[in-house]
Amino acid sequence: MPVSKPLRKALQHTADECIDCxxxxxxxxxxxxxxxxxxxxxxxxxxxxxxDALSHRTYDCSACGLCSAVCPVNAEPDNIFTELRYHAQANGIFKLDQYAPLLNYERLGQRFPFKGESLPEGCTTVFFPGCTLPAMFPDATRIAFKILKRNNPKTGLVLNCCSKPSKMLGLKSKYEESLSALVHTLERKGIKKILTACPNCHVTFKQFNTRLEIVSIYEELKKSSFLPVTPSVKEVTVHDPCVTRSEDSIHKAVRELLKAMGVRVLEMKHNKSNTLCCGEGGGTNMHNNAYARNWSRKRINEAQRTGVPMATYCAGCVNFLGSDYPTAHILDLLLVKRKSIPKPVAFPFNYLNRLIFRFTAL
Structure with missing residues (x-):
């Protein structure tokens, strides 16, 4: 099959720069x-x-970017795996049948009744919580929106999907078309800033090079005068989602919020820019579960060495890690009074939570 210029460029860059260390x-x-x-x-x-053969093999990759993060010569190997997936889908080399649940989740997030928006008159800033946060932590999502509204009464709410699954799986045209339509719709309605709660949404919007200002809710909350609840734990170790490994401002904001509520952070060996994947990255768990579980075991083993629960700011990471190790979502820890860290919400209650949140928040 013909090789695209971006793929050939990425391959040549890695071939030229990698020192095979x-x-x-x-x-x-x-x-x-x-x-x-x-x-x-x-x-x-x-x-x-x-x-063609290599593009098929890249679906074993977690797309976490750690290879490029630890590379001493900036060979950027993660770029070739991204481009290889684009090649696989553009040329029909790898079927995505096993990813149907993930792609259906994306599709539902872009349609009624899960899709919706509330844009007050004069609204230029919207809260975009993503798909999984309202599904797993509807109370925390609702309280977070109330805080944002108190700070700026004209803050709107947009419930939609950023199309990260399509992008991650190599469906480049589908992802670009969907996200472009969403961004252009928001721009036409006068929106200037998006406040994100989901790290995948945050990075997906930023990488799209939109004119919109993309700000994490954790940075916004750090500047807010809200009162956090009494935490259910006194110490945590922070699992930084792999997609945010380059988001230094989010790393800092999250830790400052935890410190402000009296929670001590014990760092794992791999954190921030060198964080490990939870195992869900790249949708690898749907294709090669052994590889995915290898990542989650590594992450949980590091957490166990600290002797304290994990806290993260990705609902997907909570969902993947929380059944095997106590894992709190930071928004839930900050905003919802609990006696202990809850287990991940199971199907079909996650979908029910999204519907309840949609019809009560809009």
Missing amino acids: GKCMTYCRFLAESGSPLSIALTALSADENV
Whole structure:
């Protein structure tokens, strides 16, 4: 199949820059079993048919970006895996049947009755909580919106999906079309700023290069004069979602919010820019669950060494880790009074929560 210019450029960059030091391979089972970024790039550049085979193999990759984060020479191997997935879908090389639940989740988030918006007259700022946060933590989402409204009564609410699943799985055209329509609709309605609660939404909007200002709710809450609840725990270790590894301001805001409510943070070995994937990244759990669980075991093992529960700001990470290790969502910890950390919400109650939130908040 023909190789696109962006893919060939990414492969050539990695081939030129990678020094084959093996550092990324020590962290990642996918690379340890598939070969170094240099060997992958050279194999792909040697023949187009190799690209087809490699593009199929990249669905074992968690798309977490750790390989590029630990790279000492900026070889950016994560870019070639992204482009290889785009190649796989553009040329019909890899079927996405097993990802139907994830793509249906995205599709439902973009349609009534899950989709909706409330834009007061003069509204230029909207809260975009994403799909999973209202599904798992509707009370925290509702209280967070009330705080934002108190700070700025003209703050609106938009319930929709950012199309991250399509982007992650290589459906580039579908993702760009859906997100472009959403962004242009908001811009036409006079929106200037989006306050995000979901890290995937945050980074997806930012990478789209929209003219909208994208601000994390954690940075916004840090500036707010709200009173947090008495926490159910006194110490936590923070799991930074892999998608936010370059978001220093969010790392800082989250930790400052926890400190302000009297919760001590004990850091894991891998945190912030070098954080580990929870296992859900890249949708790998739907294709190669052994690889996905390898990541979650690594994350939980590090958390266990601290001896305290995890806290994270990704509802998806809570969902993936929370059944095996006490994992709190930071918004829930800050805003909802509880006696203990709750277990993840199971189907179909997650969908019910989204509907209740939609019809009570809008």
